[in-house]
Amino acid sequence: MPPYAPLLGALALAASVTASMLHASRSDAARSDHPAPAAALDDPILFYRDPVGGAEVSRDPRKDGMGMEFLPVRRSQIGPLAKLPDPPATSRDEPLFYRDPMGGDDISSFPRKDGMGMDYLPVRPADLRAILSELSTKPRAKRILYYRNPMGLPDVSAIPKKDSMGMDYTPVYEGEDVEVDGRLRIAPGKIQRAGVRAELVRRRPLVARIRVPGSVQVDERRVAVVATRSEAFVEKVADVTTGARVFKGQPLARLYSPAIAAAAADYLAFANARSGDTGLLEGVRRKLETLNAPLEFIAEISRSRRVPASVSWPAPRDGVILERSAVDGMKAEAGQVLFRIADLSVVWALVDVAEQDYARLRVGQPVEIRARGLPDRVFTGKVTVVYPQINRETRTARVRIELANADLTLRPDMYVEAEILAGDAEQIVTAPESAVIETGKRALVLLDKGDGRFEPREVTLGRRGEGFVEVRSGLDETDRVVTAANFLIDSESNLRAALQTLAGAETER
Incomplete structure (x- = not known):
């Protein structure tokens, strides 16, 4: 309907x-x-009287000199008309109505006769002046x-x-x-x-459960790449592939870099020199570090007093290989990414919250995450960042939630649904949402005054959450509002x- x-x-x-x-x-x-029948609906207007109690009357609606409307006088307001004086024969006033010649209650708006053939008596403005003072205080009959x-x-x-x-x-x-x-x-x-049914208006903290979709993303701070700072050749790639889990220091490939080999030869030469110039030796060592030579490679030169033919390149951190571009025998340019490794023990859930809920978001609010592929698991986290801009096309704000993922169950780009518990501990006046009747321009509630009495009340609303709405004005804690x-x-x-x-x-x- x-x-x-x-x-x-x-x-x-x-x-x-x-x-x-x-x-x-x-x-x-x-x-x-x-x-x-003598019913309240059959109660015609006989004439109109002065609104300030004067003696002037009118047959038709009109206004006085101050612009006030003349008041209507109905048949039920003047009672039996027998006490009205007989009209003077010389009066020229136009009759307002005609009354029963025997003093009965019957009236007519035009001349007529009663059952005995007697003419109804005209009632003119002058005849009514005697009862006008009573009209201002006499209660009107109910219709x-x-x-x-x-x-x-x-x-x-x-x-x-x-x-x-x-x-x-x-x-x-x-x-x-x-x-x-x-x-x-x-x-x-x-x-x-x-x-x-009715409920008391109460003060309570208003918590809103904001349910939004999102996806799992890699923590940007836990991503590392493997690349050389000079031209190099890949001699052998270790038995690691995309998706494999590696640990910090684990060998990924053996590389030959002419620049690293030359710097290593200089380092060995100065290390074997008898002059003992530690400044020159430290300078050559710094050159090796600048070329991003592994510390184990430098230590091996000092220990074995020889320059290895190739360098064993280790993983810079624990994690999962997201990308592998290194193959045996390839030439790698300076800065070329050979491996991309991410630590997935902590991940992000990026969700988009509607603009209307943006003001409720706070850093640190608890969040429950459910993955579509893991319906029986609930992951908990907290809001860590509320991004400072609104998406122009979707009118949403991005929110970052940090999640612990020790067992690596959550994977990048996995679809999730987040439930953010937005709100604070402030006690505010609230009413059930079912009590509010919204008409578009205003909001109303019905107050239960007891004994079958109800009073409409206009209210000003605020935030909503958990089936309740904040009432900023119009209600207090003593009111009972109709909810059903x-x-x-x-x-x-x-x-x-x-x-x-x-x-x-x-x-x-």
Whole structure:
């Protein structure tokens, strides 16, 4: 059912009630032959009086000198008309209406006769001045707005009727269903059948579980490459391949580098020299280190007093080989990557969070990670970085989560789903999200005032999370809000408001 269906139904019923009111107020000509029942709906406007209590009256709506509307006076407000004086024969004022010549309650908007053939008496403005002072203090008779089902079912009628069991529908008078302060009153039986439930507004820390997708990536700080700083030739690659796990110092390949061999020969020559010039020896050693010669290679020269023909190149760290480009016999240029090694004992999960949740993110917030390929495993970590820019195309912010991966279960580019526990320990006023009725421009809640009384209240909302929403204004901890069947109460409120609005339009006519 479309969300506007209850309101359309309410307006249709209100239009039906208004049509009945119009028909009743304009059927004076038929009253003599078909007397109407004394119902509140048959209460026509007789004239209009001065809004500030003056003696002036008018047959038609008008305004006074200050622009105030004249007030309508209905038949029910003036009671029996027998106390009105007989009209003077010389009066030239146009009659406002005509009354029963015997002092009865019947009136007419045009000249007519009673059952005995006596003319109805005209009532002019001068005749009413005696009772105008009473009109300003006399309470107005209540009108019947509609008739409701006697069993509390959601069925109303514009005219009297009976239900399927022969019980009369109960009239609802003006002001009975809505109190002076705007509260709505509903029968207890109907509240119970509709399943209306209410909760106290509470202060609580608001935690939002932000669920976002992402992928596993290598920790940039734990990646190393194997490359020479001079031209070299690969003599032999060790038995390691892409994906193999290696350890720091493990041989990866044997290389021959002319530059390293020349520097090693100089180092050996100065080491064997008798002059004992340690400065020159240290300079040659520094040249070997600049060429990134392994320390084990330099130590072997000092120990064996000879220059090895080739260099055994070791792994710079523990990790997994992500890339191998070295092959036996190839020539490697200076800086060319031969191996790329990554330590996967700690990995990153990079996730993209919607822009609307960006303000909730904080470094250090706990995160739960679930991998699609490992449905039974839950990995825990913390937010380590919230990237400072928003993606222009996706309107998302990137978040980095650091995860321990000792058993290397998580692999680079694996798809994961993250659940970030965003929030803080601050106690704020919250209400259940089910209590909020959002109309687009504003948000409302229904307060349960007890004894079947409900009051709509406009609220200002803030953050949301875990089924609750922050209420920045409009509620406090003493309020009870309706959390179930609130849309049913709201639709009934709309119906009654529509009836009263249209009835008010008829009053102005």
